[in-house]
Amino acid sequence: MRIISGKYKSRRLTAPKNLPVRPTTDMAKEGLFNMLNNWYYLDEIKVLDLFSGTGNISFEFASRGTTDILSVDKHKGCVYYINQIAKELEFDIQTLTMDVFSFLEKHQGKHDVVFADPPYDFTDAQFESIATLVFENNLLTEKGILVIEHSQQTDLSNHAYFTQAKRYGGCMFSFFEVN
Numbered sequence: 001m002r003i004i005s006g007k008y009k010s011r012r013l014t015a016p017k018n019l020p021v022r023p024t025t026d027m028a029k030e031g032l033f034n035m036l037n038n039w040y041y042l043d044e045i046k047v048l049d050l051f052s053g054t055g056n057i058s059f060e061f062a063s064r065g066t067t068d069i070l071s072v073d074k075h076k077g078c079v080y081y082i083n084q085i086a087k088e089l090e091f092d093i094q095t096l097t098m099d100v101f102s103f104l105e106k107h108q109g110k111h112d113v114v115f116a117d118p119p120y121d122f123t124d125a126q127f128e129s130i131a132t133l134v135f136e137n138n139l140l141t142e143k144g145i146l147v148i149e150h151s152q153q154t155d156l157s158n159h160a161y162f163t164q165a166k167r168y169g170g171c172m173f174s175f176f177e178v179n
Contacts, residue, residue: 006063028168045112055082
């Protein structure tokens, strides 16, 4: 995995092989960040990275100047790795080792971008419950968006706050916002 742009552009990061992760591909990440760059000044936003795994998305935001990032994952090894790289690269990334669904039920902060990359084998109902919890608990700022990464087999277009989906290879991003 590599950082696409920003302060650490082209920096390669190698996560331990024992982590239960599937990092977002460089092509998909580049497409996503091209969109986000058109919508936000990345150095002025608050980001919540759910199912953060290796921290791939958090590191990309940090490299592009985002300083308010919270990464949540239930796997201690993933959180340890994110903390290790964040310290090495002097990124200001807060981490939390916690089940994402429990976190979403309790969290009260507001974020401009909430990114979720749950396991691809989740059911459509599990994916949709992420969106439902984000909106029920009012976790987005006024112009905030939720982005959920999933496979092509998952269809989230029936969710009340769904706005669009973008495909990059075998990866899909579904976008949600208050209409």
